Amino acid sequence: MDSISESTIDQSRLQRYLGYRLTRTEIHIHKLFAQRVAGFDLKPSEFSILVLLDSNPGIYLRQLGEALDISPSNLVPVVERLVQRGLIQRQPDPRDRRLQQLHLTPEGRALQGLAEGEVARLEDELEQLLSPAERAHLLVALDKLTAVPPGQ
Amino acid sequence: MDSISESTIDQSRLQRYLGYRLTRTEIHIHKLFAQRVAGFDLKPSEFSILVLLDSNPGIYLRQLGEALDISPSNLVPVVERLVQRGLIQRQPDPRDRRLQQLHLTPEGRALQGLAEGEVARLEDELEQLLSPAERAHLLVALDKLTAVPPGQ
Numbered sequence: 001m002d003s004i005s006e007s008t009i010d011q012s013r014l015q016r017y018l019g020y021r022l023t024r025t026e027i028h029i030h031k032l033f034a035q036r037v038a039g040f041d042l043k044p045s046e047f048s049i050l051v052l053l054d055s056n057p058g059i060y061l062r063q064l065g066e067a068l069d070i071s072p073s074n075l076v077p078v079v080e081r082l083v084q085r086g087l088i089q090r091q092p093d094p095r096d097r098r099l100q101q102l103h104l105t106p107e108g109r110a111l112q113g114l115a116e117g118e119v120a121r122l123e124d125e126l127e128q129l130l131s132p133a134e135r136a137h138l139l140v141a142l143d144k145l146t147a148v149p150p151g152q
Numbered sequence: 153m154d155s156i157s158e159s160t161i162d163q164s165r166l167q168r169y170l171g172y173r174l175t176r177t178e179i180h181i182h183k184l185f186a187q188r189v190a191g192f193d194l195k196p197s198e199f200s201i202l203v204l205l206d207s208n209p210g211i212y213l214r215q216l217g218e219a220l221d222i223s224p225s226n227l228v229p230v231v232e233r234l235v236q237r238g239l240i241q242r243q244p245d246p247r248d249r250r251l252q253q254l255h256l257t258p259e260g261r262a263l264q265g266l267a268e269g270e271v272a273r274l275e276d277e278l279e280q281l282l283s284p285a286e287r288a289h290l291l292v293a294l295d296k297l298t299a300v301p302p303g304q
Contacts, residue, residue: 009219010207014200017271018278018287019181025294026178027221029171048166055162067161069179119169126170129296135170137286138293142177144281 022145029126036122040115045070045078047119050104050112053088058101060093087111174297181278188274192267197222197230199271202256202264205240210253212245239263 014020030044037047048068053059065075079102082088087108093099104112127135166172182196189199200220205211217227231254234240239260245251256264279287 009204009211009215011204011219013203013207013268017275018290019185019271019275020200021291021294022174022178022181024221025298026174028298029174033171048172051165052161052163055165059161063161067163069176116165119171123169123171126297129299130293134289134293134296137289138170139173141282141286141290141293142173144286145278146177146180147281 018145032122033119036118037115039118040111042111042115043078046082047112047115049078049082050087050108051116053102053104054109054112057103058091058093060099060101064102082108170297184274185271188270189267191270192263194263194267195230198234199264199267201230201234202239202260203268205254205256206261206264209255210243210245212251212253216254234260 034044037044040047042050045068049064052064052067056063061075061079062072064070064079065072068075070078079088079090083090086105089103089105090100091103093101130138186196189196192199194202197220201216204216204219208215213227213231214224216222216231217224220227222230231240231242235242238257241255241257242252243255245253282290
């Protein structure tokens, strides 16, 4: 089995597909990102939650899920873990006490700041791989591709 | 809760990150792709397996996992399901009967052809969103980003 390396596998048909290429690059970058935030005992989704809470204090769980494209049933245990770690807290909405608003704790804000610094360093490394024009074109192309509505 | 829409959520800090933008676009395109192959009762990973088996008859499970970045423990049940559906078959390697080689069945090849036609239509739709130059630049940028080794 060892005598046949991955390089002998013909992936040319999948490589033709933009969607496949995008997925492979995303998997690769996601691994790099996950390694960096793992140093703070955070998963990528947890990092994103902390950043969104820092920018949007008092956000509702549902809004957080919509922003991150995570279903409430998947999001609830993630939020619960961050609450247990003392990084975020839930407070009843003063306008409707059945609803809970999410906030960073001081500890959560501190960890978020450290993790965001590390992510910014990774971003710098990625940016060095592309010229400013390449980066700008890439972002335009990504935005255009995101314009296709699902369910067409 | 309904009165506050997703558009009021400040995502600007995450949007700055290339990795985040890439992930969001990938999630979007992956959904479109998943919808198309679901019409053939295939998940995206199953579609990729059928295409790779069509191009690489007799491939080993480990090679398939390496090509798709799926661990053997995650890949085994997926392959098993495709075997149960009569789409692929396992044959002992004549050079080492402890190893199993994977092949498409005639039914698997037929389904793969139909699904690949549908995926090609989605690709055409995506390509219409980009100029040929934009598409070429996008693929170059994706390849450059994939050049960072993990664990740096």
